[in-house]
Amino acid sequence: MKKKCAELRELDFQYQAKMEKLGVDSEQLIEAYPTLTATESEKKNKELEQRYNEARIIADSKVHITEYLQSVLEKYNEKVVKDLTDFKTELEIENPGEVDLIEKDSSLSCDTVHNLQIEGQHQSANSPNTHLNGNDIIDVTPKNKHKTSVPNLRQLGASTSNTEAATITATNIAASKRSRKFSKISDF
Known part of the structure; x- marks a missing residue:
């Protein structure tokens, strides 16, 4: 779990950095749009779209890791509840x-x-x-x-x-x- 949490933290930093850079680059493209030719603007737009898809892949990875962590915690919780119930039953039988x-x-x-x-x-x-x-x-x-x-x-x-x-x-x-x-x- 510790390893997965560290991986999640690293992905979060990567995602935030990519999104900040995308925000800045998008604003620059919008400001420069009137001066760009159609092919240049299309090229820059596709480049931004590709970088956005990379950020989305990172976000999807984060979702998969959190779903995995949630399933592990749910299984652990079920085990703890079962162990507690078994302990209570044994204790009630003995005392x-x-x-x-x-x-x-x-x-x-x-x-x-x-x-x-x-x-x-x-x-x-x-x-x-x-x-x-x-x-x-x-x-x-x-x-x-x-x-x-x-x-x-x-x-x-x-x-x-x-x-x-x-x-x-x-x-x-x-x-x-x-x-x-x-x-x-x-x-x-």
Whole structure:
């Protein structure tokens, strides 16, 4: 994709340069038209037409590349949606109700981030712990980060069975991810 985007950018520069030159040459032809003979004007007109067709070929190449990039992105998006659905299904089988909790936390997280952004915009830009970045006010107050430790199977001990230990570990991992998500949100 990176290579195709670079190719698209290069074609765009070529197209813009050709069209600017065609615009200038067309104006010169129009200004000089009364002084040119019929054969000279026809020759210059065909020359401009040929250069215009070259620019059109470049534009068509740009269209083909963008169509290709769009199809690649659509395929990738379909794969991501399929993988997400499969992951949710597996998670729901292993931990019933966990998907709903994660989605609820995620929606709360989005709401919290939105509310923090609104509150941040109302803060004074002159505060010593805030900096203006474009239209956003960013709080640069140092935050204490809490690290959540998740016990592994050895730490759980031999008293629990493998399935109980796996369930406890999966639940602790999910809880750890949620707490990390909320600690990241508090960093805003």
